[in-house]
Amino acid sequence: MIEVQDLTKFYGPTLAIDRLTFAVEPGEIVGFLGPNAAGKTTTLKILAGFLAPTSGSAAVNGHDCLTASLQARASLGYLPETAPLYPDLTVTQFLRFAARAKGVDPKAESGEIDRIIEDCGLTEVRHTLNASLSKGFRQRLGLAQALLGSPPLLILDEPTIGLDPSQIVEIRQLIKELAGAHTVILSSHILPEVSMLCERVIIINHGRIVASDTPQNLSRQMSRGSRIALGVRGPEPEVAAALQGVSGVRTVAAQGDGRYLVEAGDLELRPLLARLVVEKGWDLLELKAQEFTLEDVFLNLVTEEEADAP
Amino acid sequence: MTGALAMLRKELIVYFTTPIFYLTGFFFLALGGFFFYTSAAYYSMVSLTAAQQPQYAAMLNAVQMIFRPLFSTLAIIFIMMVPLLTMRLLAEEKRSGTAELLFTYPLSDWAVIIGKYLASLIVYLIFLACTLVYPVFFSFLGKLDWGPVLSGYLGLILLGGACLALGLFASSLTENQIIAAVAAFAMLLLFWLIGWQQEVGSPGAGFFGAISLLDHFENLLKGVIDTRDLVYFLSFIFFFLFLTKRQLESRRWRA
Numbered sequence: 001m002i003e004v005q006d007l008t009k010f011y012g013p014t015l016a017i018d019r020l021t022f023a024v025e026p027g028e029i030v031g032f033l034g035p036n037a038a039g040k041t042t043t044l045k046i047l048a049g050f051l052a053p054t055s056g057s058a059a060v061n062g063h064d065c066l067t068a069s070l071q072a073r074a075s076l077g078y079l080p081e082t083a084p085l086y087p088d089l090t091v092t093q094f095l096r097f098a099a100r101a102k103g104v105d106p107k108a109e110s111g112e113i114d115r116i117i118e119d120c121g122l123t124e125v126r127h128t129l130n131a132s133l134s135k136g137f138r139q140r141l142g143l144a145q146a147l148l149g150s151p152p153l154l155i156l157d158e159p160t161i162g163l164d165p166s167q168i169v170e171i172r173q174l175i176k177e178l179a180g181a182h183t184v185i186l187s188s189h190i191l192p193e194v195s196m197l198c199e200r201v202i203i204i205n206h207g208r209i210v211a212s213d214t215p216q217n218l219s220r221q222m223s224r225g226s227r228i229a230l231g232v233r234g235p236e237p238e239v240a241a242a243l244q245g246v247s248g249v250r251t252v253a254a255q256g257d258g259r260y261l262v263e264a265g266d267l268e269l270r271p272l273l274a275r276l277v278v279e280k281g282w283d284l285l286e287l288k289a290q291e292f293t294l295e296d297v298f299l300n301l302v303t304e305e306e307a308d309a310p
Numbered sequence: 311m312t313g314a315l316a317m318l319r320k321e322l323i324v325y326f327t328t329p330i331f332y333l334t335g336f337f338f339l340a341l342g343g344f345f346f347y348t349s350a351a352y353y354s355m356v357s358l359t360a361a362q363q364p365q366y367a368a369m370l371n372a373v374q375m376i377f378r379p380l381f382s383t384l385a386i387i388f389i390m391m392v393p394l395l396t397m398r399l400l401a402e403e404k405r406s407g408t409a410e411l412l413f414t415y416p417l418s419d420w421a422v423i424i425g426k427y428l429a430s431l432i433v434y435l436i437f438l439a440c441t442l443v444y445p446v447f448f449s450f451l452g453k454l455d456w457g458p459v460l461s462g463y464l465g466l467i468l469l470g471g472a473c474l475a476l477g478l479f480a481s482s483l484t485e486n487q488i489i490a491a492v493a494a495f496a497m498l499l500l501f502w503l504i505g506w507q508q509e510v511g512s513p514g515a516g517f518f519g520a521i522s523l524l525d526h527f528e529n530l531l532k533g534v535i536d537t538r539d540l541v542y543f544l545s546f547i548f549f550f551l552f553l554t555k556r557q558l559e560s561r562r563w564r565a
Contacts, residue, residue, distance in 0.1 A: 048414040052562040074416035084407035088324045100316030101415040145411065 001026045001153055001183040002047065006056035009042050009207075016042040017207040019056065026152070029179050031198035032187040033298060039207040040187040041081055044157050047185070048078040060153055074103065077149070081157040083142030087131035091122055091141060094130055098145040112148065120144040120174065136167040143174065154178065156186040160193060172197060191295045203301055210301045218297045228270060230260040231286030232277050242280060246272055258285065313417040317425020318432075321399070325433050330398070334391045338384075338437050345383045346444045349376040372448065373458045378531050381462040384441065385469055385527060388434070389498050392470075393491035395433060396477025399426045400554070404485035409561075419558045423551055427478055434470045438463065458533030465530030468543035469523060473498055475550035482557040498523075 002024035009016045017039035024030050032040050045051045049069045058065040063072035095113045120140045160168045195215040203211040232239050243252045253261040277284045325331045353375045360366040403409040445459050480494035505522030508515040526539040
């Protein structure tokens with residue numbers, strides 16, 4: 001659905017994205033993750049046909065975003081980061097314009113607009129001027145215009161930005177419902193959101209892809225080293241020292257209240273640790289392997305990258 | 311085609327819901343009405359004199375005394391109003407970020423340009439249609455030679471079309487509506503007055519006369535429909551729409 005090859009974009013002398021290469025299969029929901037100014041929006045703008053790349057190529061649905069721009073644009077729906085709207089039109093007028101601009105079949109137009117208004121929860125504001133919509137409704141209307149005409153690909157730039165928690169849940173639900181029928185690429189810097197919605201995550205920093213995998217695999221890769229959480233009733237300094245003494249343990253962090261976090265090369269240290277505690281005559285209250293969250297992966301990759309930078 | 315129509319419809323909705331259309335329309339017609347009244351009143355005064363002194367009667371000509379000056383005045387008023395009608399067209403899309411929607415819809419640049427241009431032209435034609443009241447009203451009171459009046463209207467339509475094309479181009483240059491308006495006004499004034507070079511006999515005066523809006527417009531006012539003038543106005547319109555298209559294309563690259 002999306003083919004990106006060596007995509008590079010300079011803004012004047014500033015390098016925004018640097019030789020990005022990735023592909024998205026039909027039906028996938030891909031999260032584009034990265035800190036601010038990492039190049040997420042630039043990449044999405046190029047895919048949507050709004051910007052031209054400095055070099056490299058991007059294709060949507062088999063159409064090159066630059067040379068076959070109109071065909072590529074016909075197969076996508078795009079929600080820009082700011083969800084821009086025409087302030088002087090009402091919701092229905094705006095959607096009607098969008099439907100015609102996107103070439104929705106005139107006979108199906110009214111039905112399609114009604115369906116989208118219903119799906120996006122815009123019924124109560126359908127005759128309101130865009131200028132007087134609240135942030136939540138603006139975002140929903142932005143999503144609605146992207147969905148019009150059921151394009152096979154949806155490009156959503158920070159779809160939940162600026163929304164309150166209940167609205168965020170609603171929009172996420174809406175995006176989840178789109179899965180299957182549409183291919184979705186969305187950018188975000190909210191990590192739980194990405195791990196919740198996306199089957200695959202592309203992490204980008206300083207315009208380069210630093211990782212691309214499922215959220216689970218990314219967490220697993222990180223846990224080549226793994227973390228074991230222990231709860232032990234016993235004198236803290238001695239417990240910590242004894243744990244540290246086990247071969248294979250890298251660090252022990254006492255977290256107070258009898259809780260310890262052990263970082264080890266291998267999860268198979270668990271039986272050793274359990275035996276040790278019991279042998280010492282302390283009470284073992286808790287023992288569990290801890291998975292790294294996407295947040296850890298992200299911070300790790302991004303900070304590693306920063307440390308590597310000259 | 312459907313894209314251009316969608317654009318046209320959207321721009322007309324915006325024109326009719328924002329005050330700028332009503333404001334410019336009001337002043338265009340109020341000033342036009344005022345000039346028509348003064349010219350017609352002067353004409354009727356001269357007519358009374360002519361009734362007593364028949365040698366003047368031959369000089370009486372309603373088209374020359376009322377409509378030619380009226381059309382010149384309408385042209386000047388409209389040139390001042392063009393920037394107000396066109397400044398929003400593309401500049402506002404860029405400022406509010408809606409350009410990002412517009413240029414990611416499967417609309418060609420030409421569809422956007424033609425839709426927006428035709429919307430402004432339709433607004434202008436509505437204003438002009440309202441001024442038809444003057445000659446119709448006059449024709450009930452006296453004999454009116456419709457030929458030069460209609461060629462005057464043709465001149466006004468072509469001149470207005472040319473000014474609007476230039477205004478649209480000015481609006482594509484910036485995201486600031488005020489700058490778009492000032493740029494449009496300055497360029498229009500230049501194209502209007504550049505023909506004055508002929509009178510001081512400066513070198514290249516012929517060239518300046520040939521590109522002057524005023525000179526070509528005056529031919530039509532006199533009732534002379536010359537293909538040179540038609541070609542001039544049509545190429546003027548196409549030239550500025552083409553520049554607008556180039557300007558929109560370059561946006562993708564410069565960002």
